[in-house]
Amino acid sequence: MSKIKTVIWKMQPHTEMKHIILKKYLDAWLPIMANTNKKILYIDGFAGPGEYKNGEIGSPIIAINAIKNHKANITSEIRMFFFEADKDRCDFLDQKISKMSPLPSNIKIKIEHARFGEKLKDIFDSLDGQKQKIAPAFVFVDPFGFPLSFKLVKRIMENKGCEVLITFMYEEINRFLKKPELSKNFDKIFGTNQWRAVLSIKDPGKRKSMLHEVYKNQLEKNANIEFVRSFEMKNKSNKTDYFLFFGTNNIVGLKKMKEAMWKVDGYGNFQFSDATHNPLQPMLFEKEPRYHLLKKIILEKFRGKIVTIRDLEYFILTKTYFRETHYKTQILGVMEKANPPKIIRKCDKCAKSSKCKIIRTRYPEDCCQIKFL
Ligand SMILES: C[S@@+](CC[C@H](N)C(=O)[O-])C[C@H]1O[C@@H](n2cnc3c(N)ncnc32)[C@H](O)[C@@H]1O
Numbered sequence: 596m597s598k599i600k601t602v603i604w605k606m607q608p609h610t611e612m613k614h615i616i617l618k619k620y621l622d623a624w625l626p627i628m629a630n631t632n633k634k635i636l637y638i639d640g641f642a643g644p645g646e647y648k649n650g651e652i653g654s655p656i657i658a659i660n661a662i663k664n665h666k667a668n669i670t671s672e673i674r675m676f677f678f679e680a681d682k683d684r685c686d687f688l689d690q691k692i693s694k695m696s697p698l699p700s701n702i703k704i705k706i707e708h709a710r711f712g713e714k715l716k717d718i719f720d721s722l723d724g725q726k727q728k729i730a731p732a733f734v735f736v737d738p739f740g741f742p743l744s745f746k747l748v749k750r751i752m753e754n755k756g757c758e759v760l761i762t763f764m765y766e767e768i769n770r771f772l773k774k775p776e777l778s779k780n781f782d783k784i785f786g787t788n789q790w791r792a793v794l795s796i797k798d799p800g801k802r803k804s805m806l807h808e809v810y811k812n813q814l815e816k817n818a819n820i821e822f823v824r825s826f827e828m829k830n831k832s833n834k835t836d837y838f839l840f841f842g843t844n845n846i847v848g849l850k851k852m853k854e855a856m857w858k859v860d861g862y863g864n865f866q867f868s869d870a871t872h873n874p875l876q877p878m879l880f881e882k883e884p885r886y887h888l889l890k891k892i893i894l895e896k897f898r899g900k901i902v903t904i905r906d907l908e909y910f911i912l913t914k915t916y917f918r919e920t921h922y923k924t925q926i927l928g929v930m931e932k933a934n935p936p937k938i939i940r941k942c943d944k945c946a947k948s949s950k951c952k953i954i955r956t957r958y959p960e961d962c963c964q965i966k967f968l
Pocket residue numbers: 640641642643644645652653654655678679680681684709710711712737738739
């Protein structure tokens with residue numbers, strides 16, 4: 596299915612962005628997971644050769660470097676699995692990793708020439724036979740074409756502490772959707788036949804958002820993933836190439852992934868386009884988040900109501916593009932200082948506690964309630 600036949604190939608800007616998101620997330624994920632687990636897994640199911648045409652590193656090397664160069668002292672055992680179906684790419688990766696030795700003794704690496712879906716099924720079947728579960732894992736599913744069968748995504752997420760980052764090749768999927776001989780295959784990929792409803796939709800934008808919603812909904816409702824976020828990658832023609840779907844059951848994981856995604860799109864659209872990317876401009880430009888938009892979203896939900904800081908922050912984190920760092924000073928602070936004020940602090944503890952008065956603008960989550968006027 597893939598047009599790329601060579602062992603290594605030229606890296607596109609959107610791949611670079613995907614790698615920034617991966618690296619930023621791993622930098623945050625590693626110490627959190629390593630502090631709470633003796634053993635963690637990093638699984639790259641579609642590993643690639645580990646290098647691109649101009650010498651840029653691929654996802655397996657990014658992950659190994661993230662551990663090796665982490666400023667925190669990571670001592671728990673980290674088992675890394677790299678699966679690659681193409682023999683030459685797998686050998687290339689093997690050689691590249693062998694040149695990285697010596698690696699810290701807590702990193703155990705396995706590189707396998709195998710098809711990830713089949714391999715994963717064998718692993719789960721064998722563990723089920725022994726009534727065992729896999730250790731907490733970060734699983735990166737980054738194919739050229741169609742992703743993993745949904746059943747396997749579900750099986751990964753049934754294990755405690757597991758997270759997935761999935762490249763959902765929208766363009767490729769959308770292109771082949773009409774082929775009747777592939778229908779059954781798409782049922783497996785989506786884990787439902789609900790995708791078939793888009794076949795009658797002509798409008799490309801509607802079609803895209805419907806397919807995106809079917810997959811997102813499946814991750815949330817069928818695989819029971821508590822937090823799902825996606826990031827849209829567009830190609831040189833400014834058309835959607837793929838969505839990166841991230842799924843976790845850990846709110847800290849969600850926070851960290853949103854932080855990583857905001858690094859790539861400082862505007863908060865959660866998208867990147869090769870068409871508008873200027874390589875001569877600094878990549879990680881700091882754009883101003885659209886606070887007015889967040890304020891509008893908050894007011895639509897809470898105007899006239901009283902809400903705790905904890906609930907407000909949970910809403911912002913889980914239901915909007917915005918981050919937990921985007922609302923206190925920039926929105927609540929401004930609304931409270933307005934004349935007349937647009938919010939009132941309702942807080943029994945604050946009224947009594949001098950500590951809270953000193954740190955007034957911080958809106959501590961364990962005590963403050965806000966009334967939106
Ligand atoms: C998009 S590339 C991976 C790029 C890599 N993750 C990175 O970011 O540097 C997809 C890779 O998956 C490999 N592949 C294709 N089908 C596979 C399968 N069923 N199992 C494992 N690898 C597969 C391809 O040969 C290709 O090298």
